[in-house]
Amino acid sequence: MNIASYLASRGGTATAADLRLAGLSRHRISAAVADGTIVRIRRGQYGLPLDPSAYRAACEVTGLLTCLSAAPDYALWTLMPAQSLHLSVGHRTPPPGSIAHGRCRHPRHPWxxxxxxxxxxxxxxxxxxxxxxxxxxxxxxxxxxxxxDFLRGKLDGNRNGRARAVLDLVIPRADSLLEVLANTAFCRAGLHVRRHVEIPGVGEVDFLIEDFLVVETDGESHLAPQQVKKDRGRNNASVVAGYLVLRFGYDLVVHHPERMLAQVLAVLELWRGGGFHP
Incomplete structure (x- = not known):
């Protein structure tokens, strides 16, 4: 096995124990360090030379990436990438410019x-x-x-009230982060919102507000020509079925939700005033 390739497959770092489990002897590890193929980060921890990754930074301080810095490793939705390293370092001093978090109390990532x-x-x-x-x-x-339920069980007490309030915003199903953000904005405005409603001749729509306004949240996939054509057909079918339709893309939903909400409220006000009646 190529030792550099093995390290690359594991994020650029590995412990001596992991290297030996992969079939690499102490002699081969020492030889790879001697010829510069790999470097010894600290006792029992090895990495690739000139590796600027967050993994290397975490290993150098015997810490673990967490919070926003760990989101990519679990393929979690994020609104923006981490601008600073979020680290759990226990009682050790975190690197300058990083954000220190408390101790980890649950099993870590396996490697x-x-x-x-x-x-x-x-x-x-x-x-x-x-x-x-x-x-x-x-x-x-x-x-x-x-x-x-598991997360709520870990967040009892007054000091965790803010965190529990975020959990209350989680919905049973969201096909994209746009849906959860839009849902939060609509519900906080006091609107009657139904999600993932099946409309005959149209299919499932993201939101049905006040039982007449269809709202769709469009991610990047909706920019593909074939999807644009499909969305136009769904818009037309929705109007033929007696509904009004608004569509919002990533920029409005994420960066300007107040504009999205203002348009929804404007349509509702027109409807209530008879603006769409004969």
């Missing part, structure tokens, strides 16, 4: 220097703004990777 999913989400709920932590939790819960 990467990454906290376990439970700790990643709990740290996110304590650290990130409401909607940023919400989409991470929604993704994990929606896939069945973790349960809301």
């Amino acid at each position: 990467l220097p990454v906290a376990g999913l439970a700790d990643v989400l709990i740290h996110a709920l304590h650290c990130l703004p409401e909607l940023e932590s919400l989409v991470m939790v929604q993704c994990a819960v929606g896939r069945g990777d973790i349960s809301l």
